[in-house]
């Protein structure tokens with residue numbers, strides 16, 4: 001499963017133009033406390049969060065995450081978007097909650113494996 | 114002693130550039146074919162330490178030495194210092210400002226993350242003067 005597939009299945013918005021939608025998705029991680037995500041997320045995971053600033057991109061990049069999903073109608077700050085255009089890590093969005101998106105993503109990955 | 118060295122200057126409050134040192138060190142360790150797990154430990158530790166200067170201090174300097182056996186990182190800042198290092202090491206203890214907390218920093222997990230992901234961690238601090246953090250991670254074995 002790659003990011004493209006979850007964009008379609010979860011009906012996500014893609015905020016950055018150069019998003020690499022072929023990155024492999026190995027799992028998901030939900031968190032808004034940056035140290036929690038930094039210390040515990042793993043390579044290939046999709047990160048669901050309400051945080052919308054540039055440091056989110058730094059953490060996603062440092063931990064080799066596959067995508068960021070901004071939940072609950074959040075939109076990226078200009079600085080976050082700019083960093084996303086540079087890095088190519090997809091910044092995605094949805095009106096849905098982390099509970100709903102996480103549940104669906106979990107199910108998609110379970111069926112896929 | 115031979116090795117590769119890096120040096121960075123950090124400004125307090127400069128969240129825009131937080132993570133730059135971590136990102137460059139990550140790239141270097143990758144080029145040196147260091148195991149991914151080890152790189153991750155270095156990156157978590159360095160990122161947290163870098164953010165602590167940005168979030169809590171006025172300015173600081175990071176010096177990194179990489180040799181065949183280990184990476185040794187020293188982060189020296191001018192800032193308020195830490196009254197009780199023992200207390201600062203506790204999960205959940207934080208004096209971060211509300212604006213820093215609203216960004217998702219200030220969970221009080223930074224120093225515990227550093228402790229968990231390093232082979233050696235030393236924090237020396239003088240209140241009103243500054244803090245020096247030394248982190249070492251073995252690159253082999």
Ligand SMILES: Nc1ncnc2c1ncn2[C@@H]1O[C@H](COP(=O)(O)OP(=O)(O)O)[C@@H](O)[C@H]1O
Nearest residue numbers: 165169194201207208209219220221222223224
């Ligand atoms: N470089 C530093 N200068 C001054 N205080 C620091 C520094 N690093 C850590 N501290 C103190 O230690 C506390 C705990 O640090 P940490 O575990 O990284 O959590 P957080 O940064 O989320 O508050 C900080 O809130 C702060 O009071």
Ligand SMILES: [Mg+2]
Nearest residue numbers: 164165223224
């Ligand atoms: Mg911290």
